[in-house]
Amino acid sequence: MQxxxxxxxxxxxxxxxxxxxxxxxxxxxxxxxxxxxxxKKQSKLAxxxxxxxxxxxxxxxxxxxxxxxxxxxxxxxxxxxxxxxxELSHYKxxxxxxxxxxxxxxxxxxxxxxxxxxxxxxxxxxxxxAFPAGQILLETRLRDVRDAVSAGAxxxxxxxxxxxFLTGDYQTVYDEIVQVKEVCGDxxxxxxxxxxxxxxxxxxRLASEIAMQAGADFIKTSTGKVSPAATMPVTLIMLQAILxxxxxTGKIIGMKPAGGIRNAKQAIHYLCMVNEVMxxxxxxxxxxxxxxxxxxxxxxxxxxxxxxxxxxYEKSFSLD
Amino acid sequence: MAxxxxxxxxxxxxxKLYISGAFPRTESGRSFPVYLFNSKKIYAHLCRASRKxxxxxxxxxxxxxxxxxxxxxxxxxxxxxxxxxMMEGKRNEFxxxxxxxxxxxxxxANDVVEQAIDALVYYAxxxxxxxxxxxxxxxxxxxxxxxxxxxxxxVVALICAEKFDFSRFVGQIxxxxxxxxxxxxxxxxxxxxxxxxxxxxxxxxxxxGGVINLLSGFAEELAPHLAGHMEIDSICLARNDENxxxxxxxxxxxxxKRIVDNPANELSLAQILQFVEYKTVWHPIGF
Numbered sequence: 063m064q065x066x067x068x069x070x071x072x073x074x075x076x077x078x079x080x081x082x083x084x085x086x087x088x089x090x091x092x093x094x095x096x097x098x099x100x101x102k103k104q105s106k107l108a109x110x111x112x113x114x115x116x117x118x119x120x121x122x123x124x125x126x127x128x129x130x131x132x133x134x135x136x137x138x139x140x141x142x143x144x145x146x147x148x149e150l151s152h153y154k155x156x157x158x159x160x161x162x163x164x165x166x167x168x169x170x171x172x173x174x175x176x177x178x179x180x181x182x183x184x185x186x187x188x189x190x191x192a193f194p195a196g197q198i199l200l201e202t203r204l205r206d207v208r209d210a211v212s213a214g215a216x217x218x219x220x221x222x223x224x225x226x227f228l229t230g231d232y233q234t235v236y237d238e239i240v241q242v243k244e245v246c247g248d249x250x251x252x253x254x255x256x257x258x259x260x261x262x263x264x265x266x267r268l269a270s271e272i273a274m275q276a277g278a279d280f281i282k283t284s285t286g287k288v289s290p291a292a293t294m295p296v297t298l299i300m301l302q303a304i305l306x307x308x309x310x311t312g313k314i315i316g317m318k319p320a321g322g323i324r325n326a327k328q329a330i331h332y333l334c335m336v337n338e339v340m341x342x343x344x345x346x347x348x349x350x351x352x353x354x355x356x357x358x359x360x361x362x363x364x365x366x367x368x369x370x371x372x373x374x375y376e377k378s379f380s381l382d
Numbered sequence: 383m384a385x386x387x388x389x390x391x392x393x394x395x396x397x398k399l400y401i402s403g404a405f406p407r408t409e410s411g412r413s414f415p416v417y418l419f420n421s422k423k424i425y426a427h428l429c430r431a432s433r434k435x436x437x438x439x440x441x442x443x444x445x446x447x448x449x450x451x452x453x454x455x456x457x458x459x460x461x462x463x464x465x466x467x468m469m470e471g472k473r474n475e476f477x478x479x480x481x482x483x484x485x486x487x488x489x490x491a492n493d494v495v496e497q498a499i500d501a502l503v504y505y506a507x508x509x510x511x512x513x514x515x516x517x518x519x520x521x522x523x524x525x526x527x528x529x530x531x532x533x534x535x536x537v538v539a540l541i542c543a544e545k546f547d548f549s550r551f552v553g554q555i556x557x558x559x560x561x562x563x564x565x566x567x568x569x570x571x572x573x574x575x576x577x578x579x580x581x582x583x584x585x586x587x588x589x590x591g592g593v594i595n596l597l598s599g600f601a602e603e604l605a606p607h608l609a610g611h612m613e614i615d616s617i618c619l620a621r622n623d624e625n626x627x628x629x630x631x632x633x634x635x636x637x638x639k640r641i642v643d644n645p646a647n648e649l650s651l652a653q654i655l656q657f658v659e660y661k662t663v664w665h666p667i668g669f
Contacts, residue, residue, distance in 0.1 A: 366612075373437060375612035375637055376444070 067268070069236040069275065079232065079271045080306070084263035084299060093294035096335040104155065106330070107368045110361050111160055112345065113329040114141065117361075118187055118318065118353045120166040122194075122286065131171045135178030137380055138162045142362060146378060153369045162358065163347035164217060168193070169206060172213035187217035187252070191242060194256070194285035196221040200238060207245045217250040218242070219282060222269060224259050232272055239276035252280035252318055257296045258288040266296055270303035280316035286353060291321025294335065301339045317344070320353025326364040329357060395426040397574075399435060399598065400581035402442035403591020408599075409434050416575045419485035428574050431599035433607045436566070439595040443537045443564040444613050446592025451534045451562030455510035462506035462560055464587040466499045469552075473499075475579045476548070483575050484546065497549035504649045505556035512561065512654050520662070527665040532658035534562035535640060536615035539608045541601055541630075543620040546573025550647045552580075554618060555594060557653035563616075564593045568608070574598040601626065609633035616640040616657060 067079045101109055119138045121130060142159050150156045164185040165175050175186045188210035192198035207218055220242050226234040243251050253273040257266050273281050281300055284291035297319045304315045317336070323329055329352060336344050344350050359379045366374035396413060398405040410432035415424045429435075450458070469476070473495050480491035513532055520528040538558045542551045551567070558565045569577055577596050584594050597604070601621060608614060609630040617639055619630055627643065634641055642656045 370610075372610035372633075372636060373440065373607070373612055378612070 169210035185216040188215035243277040253278035282318040286321030292319035400596040431597040442592035447564040459509035466502035498552040501553035509560040
């Protein structure tokens with residue numbers, strides 16, 4: 063247990079960071095138990111639709127172009143083609159495929175994404191703070207956030223200062239998140255812990271607490287650039303931290319596992335976990351997101367399978 | 383208590399599936415017995431593949447196909463020839479299965495294995511030659527070179543005949559794969575015990591995992607899922623069941639699968655050509 067850890071708020075008050083010790087063996091067992099739920103037929107279809115609504119459709123590559131971001135936005139608006147919907151509309155259990163929650167891009171692409179998504183409810187999320195490493199001067203990271211916000215980002219995904227965290231300088235981690243939050247203003251802030259670099263489960267829990275105390279609206283597992291990215295056990299730690307924080311403070315924090323969730327089966331396991339740990343209240347795009355790119359196509363394939371009974375053709379869907 | 387040298391303890395084998403180069407049990411946990419010939423004694427238990435095993439096999443075949451097709455034809459030829467070599471090494475194991483479960487005489491069983499090895503060698507030889515025999519430079523009116531070359535169809539499902547015919551279905555697998563297709567094979571129920579040594583032949587021949595996937599199970603249960611699967615590009619239907627044929631043809635229309643109906647039991651170039659499609663390229667040569 064991380065005893066005696068506290069951070070000093072800007073008003074000078076010291077706040078203890080409550081970090082429960084994690085039993086890794088039982089954590090793994092419990093996380094595994096959520097993969098053994100039997101979700102079939104209409105429930106499965108409903109879960110798949112729910113997963114689609116919760117996706118932050120992401121492209122974060124050095125090779126991103128304006129054209130690629132526009133294509134991704136188009137996919138966010140219209141996950142399936144008109145021909146696909148027409149084919150499925152003849153089946154009695156067909157329901158229109160929903161749009162995703164958000165499109166997640168680099169700050170330089172925010173304006174492009176905003177323009178492409180104008181008139182829709184789809185939000186534009188931007189990574190910032192020198193994503194993914196964050197190893198750059200604070201002022202530059204804050205500038206990065208400012209630029210993304212002024213370009214119109216609805217949500218900011220920041221990375222924590224892992225260097226400071228791993229040297230035990232939790233106050234710096236906290237202060238930086240607070241400063242990013244100030245720059246964000248009303249823009250939603252997701253704090254990426256990059257759990258693959260935090261080494262221990264106790265550290266994940268501790269980092270979750272610090273992020274929530276500092277004003278995160280969401281906590282997010284990973285950048286997707288480090289392996290392992292999102293896993294069920296790590297997400298479970300963070301969900302439990304959110305729940306404990308809610309019970310202590312009444313503040314509701316969202317959760318975003320990102321990276322490594324590639325198929326519908328995995329995504330439904332996550333939904334089961336959220337439902338059983340947090341309750342159905344968290345099963346909304348406002349409080350739970352998947353950071354993913356290839357997941358959407360697998361979900362669409364499963365929609366096709368559930369509705370028609372036939373396994374889908376991969377090339378029925380665009381690659382990006 | 384049975385000692386180490388005891389011959390009394392008989393442990394019936396449970397033969398697993400062959401998917402993506404691995405030997406998984408069926409996810410369904412189901413099995414069916416194969417009996418010794420004219421006996422109620424169980425020779426082995428076989429996995430009864432489910433719809434999900436089939437799905438996994440198709441996914442494996444799909445992901446392996448591009449790489450297999452991308453290999454040089456010469457390399458595919460080498461690998462098919464290697465299969466023949468490995469089958470030769472397991473000759474006695476195959477013979478024992480045919481004698482014990484199908485009631486073949488040793489000589490008959492030996493002939494069958496011989497024919498299967500011949501089939502592998504035959505199609506190994508054709509793997510880097512059929513393109514030259516079938517491809518063409520076409521005479522066209524205009525300043526173009528015009529080529530036609532055969533290419534693999536993609537993922538081919540093979541539903542074996544009701545009556546087990548080893549050399550025939552090995553020949554069909556070789557004819558399908560030599561041109562760069564990958565395949566999901568649903569074995570005939572009565573001879574399905576051969577899956578074990580046959581999968582071992584494939585697994586030890588430098589064949590990339592997923593190119594050939596072997597399933598044991600009930601064709602009546604799995605054929606509709608094969609027929610409806612949009613990632614399967616062609617079905618080789620060697621069964622004579624009229625109802626199944628009609629149902630498969632009906633379901634296959636959704637992605638315009640090519641159905642090779644009741645393929646001939648022969649070694650020939652024509653067998654390969656049932657599983658290729660033709661690409662014609664116009665190349666400008668100027669005036």
